[in-house]
Amino acid sequence: MTQALRHDAMRAQNLALVLGAVGARGSVTRAALAEMTGLTKTTVSKLVGDLIEGGLVVETGAVRDGERGRPGVEIRISGQHVAALGLEINVDYLAVCVVDLARTVRLRRTQAVDNRAAPPVDVIARLGDLAAAVVDEAVEKGLRVVAGVLAVPGPVDMTSGVVHNAPNLGWRDVPLASLLRFPFPVRVENEANLAALGELWFGSGLPDFLHVSGEIGIGAGLVVRGRLFRGAHGFAGELGHVVVSPDGPPCRCGGRGCLEQYAGQDALLTAARTTAAARSAATGRLAAGAPPAGASGNAPAGPPHQAAAAAGPSPSPGMLLPAQQGVSWMLSRLREGDENARAACERAAWALGVALSSAVNLVDPDAIVLGGIYAPLFPWIGDMVADTLKARLGQMRGAVPPVVVSRLGAEAAALGAAGQVIEQVMADPAALLHG
Template identity: 80%
Template sequence: MSQAVRHDAMRARNLALVLGEVGARGAVTRAALAEITGLTKTTVSKLVGDLIEGGLVVETGAVRDGERGRPGVEIRISGRHVAALGLEVNVDYLAVCVVDLARTVRLRRTQAVDNRAALPVDSIARLGDLAANVVDEAVEKGLRVVGGVLAVPGPVDRATGDVRNAPNLGWRDVPLASLLQHFPFPVRVENEANLAALGELWFGSGLPDFLHVSGEIGIGAGLVVRGRLFRGAHGFAGELGHVVVAPDGPQCRCGGRGCLEQYAGQDALLAAAGGVRGQLGVAQVAQRLREGDERARAACERAAWALGVALSSAINLVDPGAIVLGGIYAPLFRWIGDVVGDTLRARLGQMRGTVPPVIVSRLGAEAAALGAAGQVIEQVMADPAALLHT
């Protein structure tokens, strides 16, 4: 429910408006901000003054624009004070990163760990150490880490931040919220596929509308519409892996049959490409593809066709502006992109004038950790007043 608007809320919104415009345009003078926002020069000056005082933006030197008249002073987002922590637990690695308010990645660490074999508590403790290190380094650089988000591969209870069941990780009822309380700033928990999509939004293509597909053991999707993540009624939207490809297809672990995961999930793809299960990684498949291995090629084609079928359902339902393939699909894009695109055109081309373009994510495995940190930054950008008054 919306809240009452008082003078402080008015100010908070206008601060966010100005900060947002500065972020969107990179560098703007106060005069230009007044023009853009419709606020008066007076108001913009006062707002910018507050933002400068809070360390969120900085004045850069005067502009020599060659026009006549007094040159304006450009304002830009300051990356020197406020920063955010991104954390990720995945099946076979831990990752942390620190991102500043200008969305520059200042620090990152990755550690290869088999988190399926470890206890959740130990994985989290290890991640905590890793995070403590980068936070210390960030503090040395003069940064103030104002919050963190942890990406986990599985559904997260939005209310408590706990994980009820993350099958890929072997986690059940892990009280994450309480394990993350020792940080000197709030840390929230969020689904990895959602955060990967947001990572793509803030650090990748820059498109405002897309469906990001995270190919891992499961296949998650994050839908971004007008720069906002779509979550559904309970926060479980985006389970692309269990969209039906063929209703009488192979039995899936979810209880259904013929789910996408059985055709294009990591396990199915590797099994089809290489024979002995567990012996082959995605990198090796890519290598074999480069060498022209026929079996690997056929496996990719089948997976890509299935992905195309599932995506055609997804496009009909949610009308995304583009399809971004990430996770294991990123290194395999050369061999699956076209088949996916052709399948979409065959199934959708007649109905819709244009089929959403299928593009590859440029972020790789970092996407989720970046999205996690980015979400904190986004929160600051959306409500800078909350930070200024503390």
């Protein structure tokens, strides 16, 4: 390493150190920064100057008399210049948001659209249009979008940006990263991972939890001590394909009886539309405290299960309701006291409880946060999920993880995506600055 290279590397490291210290404190004087970082005041002043010039931090007015009795100017993260783009392609909606470096959400747009019917290039083009409009608005506000992250509902090869299989979109081996056309770098990552990070940075503030991202697919993201657990290849957290019943209804993933076939949005809506005859059979079972028919091994499969199995996994395009409409419809049925809707929620919640009991046994989270469509549905599913967990886990463990509701819902993934860009800027601000 030449001396110049060594100097650049050290400067980059110190810029990150100072910016991190500012972020940790909220606002802080140059003198306090020197104390926190162990750098000289001269070095801190030079670095702060560079960060101000790059629009990453800003000086506040004179600080009121502090403990040392020295008035001074404080530095804080600037929300006026650098910004991050969060993007999401999901099965029945697109979402875009812009978050500034001070972590304020400045713009958000969601578009209900059926992405199952469209080839990837068309979906990407539509997302590009939506994003371009939002980026233009951000520019009008004086923001500079420096990078983006795109959330997709399926496992993503983090190196190549290839989506191997997003079964609910019907995508196989789509080289997504290479199809994107943005005037700044955009990485691709799994939706459920990003939703968990969204919850970490913009939601409950818990440091250890399993976030469940319920959409048409169901994903989960495990956060341990403030960090996302990705597994060996970044494919961890596919809760939707955890087995509820090993020869239950076939799943688009190639398996059978996966959680998604019981508690995914399509399965839930289809079950809510079952006939009264099926309903009465199902509620009879539920009232008796047994799990809903169909998820059962010894009991013969009852009609509600078979109805769901027949209609659930492959609804005709005409049946499809965009997520907001679908959940809105479900919520209004539930508020009206509709028995079919209630039974569908109980069945889904029971299946969620079964799959989550496997998850708790395997990964031992401190809490379970229900997000996506489960956030608005929480009043109708939360207790049943918690009760099922308690029945299966209570005896073995001292305490069963609490089941709580996400405050973010469907926008968690796009927020987590933007949050990742901000983490990146905070970790390496030198990449944004000149010389």
